[in-house]
Amino acid sequence: MIGQPLAAESGGALPLYKEVKRALTRNLAAGEWQPGVPLPSETRLGEHYRVSIGTVRKAIDELVAERILVRHQGRGTFVAGHGARRSLFHFFHIVPADGAKEQPQTELLSFARAKADAAGAARLNIAPGANVFRIRNLLLLRGAPVVLDEITLPAERFPRLSEKVLRERDSTIYQLYQERYGINVVRSAERLSAALADRASAKLLGVDVGAPLLRIRRTALTYHNVPVELRVSLVNTAEHEYFSDLGKD
Amino acid sequence: MIGQPLAAESGGALPLYKEVKRALTRNLAAGEWQPGVPLPSETRLGEHYRVSIGTVRKAIDELVAERILVRHQGRGTFVAGHGARRSLFHFFHIVPADGAKEQPQTELLSFARAKADAAGAARLNIAPGANVFRIRNLLLLRGAPVVLDEITLPAERFPRLSEKVLRERDSTIYQLYQERYGINVVRSAERLSAALADRASAKLLGVDVGAPLLRIRRTALTYHNVPVELRVSLVNTAEHEYFSDLGKD
DNA sequence: CAACCCAATTCAACTATATGACTTGTATGA
DNA sequence: TCATACAAGTCATATAGTTGAATTGGGTTG
Numbered sequence: 001m002i003g004q005p006l007a008a009e010s011g012g013a014l015p016l017y018k019e020v021k022r023a024l025t026r027n028l029a030a031g032e033w034q035p036g037v038p039l040p041s042e043t044r045l046g047e048h049y050r051v052s053i054g055t056v057r058k059a060i061d062e063l064v065a066e067r068i069l070v071r072h073q074g075r076g077t078f079v080a081g082h083g084a085r086r087s088l089f090h091f092f093h094i095v096p097a098d099g100a101k102e103q104p105q106t107e108l109l110s111f112a113r114a115k116a117d118a119a120g121a122a123r124l125n126i127a128p129g130a131n132v133f134r135i136r137n138l139l140l141l142r143g144a145p146v147v148l149d150e151i152t153l154p155a156e157r158f159p160r161l162s163e164k165v166l167r168e169r170d171s172t173i174y175q176l177y178q179e180r181y182g183i184n185v186v187r188s189a190e191r192l193s194a195a196l197a198d199r200a201s202a203k204l205l206g207v208d209v210g211a212p213l214l215r216i217r218r219t220a221l222t223y224h225n226v227p228v229e230l231r232v233s234l235v236n237t238a239e240h241e242y243f244s245d246l247g248k249d
Numbered sequence: 250m251i252g253q254p255l256a257a258e259s260g261g262a263l264p265l266y267k268e269v270k271r272a273l274t275r276n277l278a279a280g281e282w283q284p285g286v287p288l289p290s291e292t293r294l295g296e297h298y299r300v301s302i303g304t305v306r307k308a309i310d311e312l313v314a315e316r317i318l319v320r321h322q323g324r325g326t327f328v329a330g331h332g333a334r335r336s337l338f339h340f341f342h343i344v345p346a347d348g349a350k351e352q353p354q355t356e357l358l359s360f361a362r363a364k365a366d367a368a369g370a371a372r373l374n375i376a377p378g379a380n381v382f383r384i385r386n387l388l389l390l391r392g393a394p395v396v397l398d399e400i401t402l403p404a405e406r407f408p409r410l411s412e413k414v415l416r417e418r419d420s421t422i423y424q425l426y427q428e429r430y431g432i433n434v435v436r437s438a439e440r441l442s443a444a445l446a447d448r449a450s451a452k453l454l455g456v457d458v459g460a461p462l463l464r465i466r467r468t469a470l471t472y473h474n475v476p477v478e479l480r481v482s483l484v485n486t487a488e489h490e491y492f493s494d495l496g497k498d
Numbered sequence: 499c500a501a502c503c504c505a506a507t508t509c510a511a512c513t514a515t516a517t518g519a520c521t522t523g524t525a526t527g528a
Numbered sequence: 529t530c531a532t533a534c535a536a537g538t539c540a541t542a543t544a545g546t547t548g549a550a551t552t553g554g555g556t557t558g
Contacts, residue, residue, distance in 0.1 A: 075552080097442075188494075214443040304511085504555080509550080519538100
């Protein structure tokens with residue numbers, strides 16, 4: 001299945017390769033193609049959409065640049081999966097002040113049902129008061145607690161999510177979204193500020209009350225920039241830092 | 250002047266378009282092309298390097314994606330200049346917690362000559378103890394102090410830089426680097442942590458001693474990832490945030 | 499059965515060419 | 529003088545095809 005041949009001149013008069021890109025993204029959002037199995041070949045896509053292979057290539061080029069697709073010469077083009085590496089490099093920006101990056105260990109602190117407050121609902125683009133899940137995680141690096149996460153998920157999108165499901169996963173949480181709910185997080189926007197540790201967070205992170213913490217507010221987005229997760233992280237930056245590098249591979 | 254036709258098979262056997270990209274970058278680093286005047290047309294570049302226009306295009310595509318070049322249909326391709334907009338969007342990540350982004354106002358606090366310490370020298374890739382300039386700036390947003398900058402520059406690269414030159418500029422500091430010293434900052438890497446305001450910074454930023462501040466350590470890089478500036482920023486995030494969005498235009 | 503070879507398929511790189519759109523400067527005409 | 533029209537140069541889009549490199553799978557051969 002590839003979808004319809006191409007929206008016949010949608011009035012906006014987009015370039016052909018943009019139309020192809022949109023068509024591909026629609027299929028991706030519909031879960032047409034799953035990670036692990038190759039998309040139809042560039043040749044077949046070109047035939048299907050009635051465009052040249054170069055045009056398909058340009059469309060895929062952009063999706064690859066956005067890290068939504070991955071090409072493997074000789075094998076095919078694939079949906080980028082949320083493997084450990086990807087989560088680590090594109091969605092986890094905490095690094096030791098010295099040393100090299102390292103896979104965090106997760107400890108689930110709590111899981112609860114709640115109602116979305118006004119601000120959260122606006123960010124998630126759901127109705128105020130809608131059902132949400134609230135998850136609190138503690139991330140350990142080298143065995144020591146470093147990050148305290150509070151995650152908010154729109155319940156509607158994550159049917160039958162439970163503490164058990166969360167606890168028994170052996171993958172990253174974004175991989176869980178992807179595999180169990182077909183939700184592929186492709187981008188995140190983060191806003192950072194400084195805060196002071198209160199009693200609860202101080203205890204969990206092993207710092208003094210009043211210690212400086214980095215607060216990260218993240219919105220995770222799927223295709224078409226639809227928000228699917230809110231996350232507030234408190235980071236003890238005594239021995240770790242938030243790394244931001246724009247502009248390079 | 251376009252430079253040599255193409256390094257004849259440099260052994261590494263890079264794709265042609267990568268070779269072209271390298272050749273272009275060499276010319277950019279040499280200051281061959283200045284902001285404001287167009288590069289040779291794609292046709293002429295293709296003729297010069299003895300490659301097809303498509304190959305030139307692919308090389309330029311990457312440089313455009315890295316925001317090093319800018320294309321204008323019908324006019325030509327240009328070196329991206331450090332206008333107010335670019336500095337604001339690509340190198341200044343502080344935004345009001347509500348409202349829209351705004352151009353900061355700069356106040357020069359001090360200018361001094363100093364010697365590079367070990368850590369700074371390593372980051373700037375210069376000899377420990379080499380001469381550096383140390384600049385302290387206060388950035389105001391909506392008239393209120395928000396960011397305290399301490400900038401370290403390798404003196405060798407900025408001959409005859411003086412307090413007077415800094416004070417009399419009417420542009421961004423990166424524009425000064427570019428116009429007066431031919432140094433084009435094309436990328437920055439930032440590491441963030443949380444800190445507490447000490448006496449001096451508290452006074453300048455108008456906060457209490459012990460208030461939480463965001464500390465940003467930035468390395469600014471020019472072509473070939475050569476570091477040219479270190480900067481430590483202390484940010485009062487009471488009403489502003491650091492914004493990080495990876496992955497989308 | 500294992501090792502090897504080979505063909506088919508896929509993406510990667512490159513060339514060549516055509517057409518359209520945008521900008522600029524110049525010539526033309528009232 | 530001023531406005532319009534036009535031409536030339538530029539990048540943008542799209543097509544078509546060739547060659548090469550990586551992978552896979554199927555045979556063949558020992």
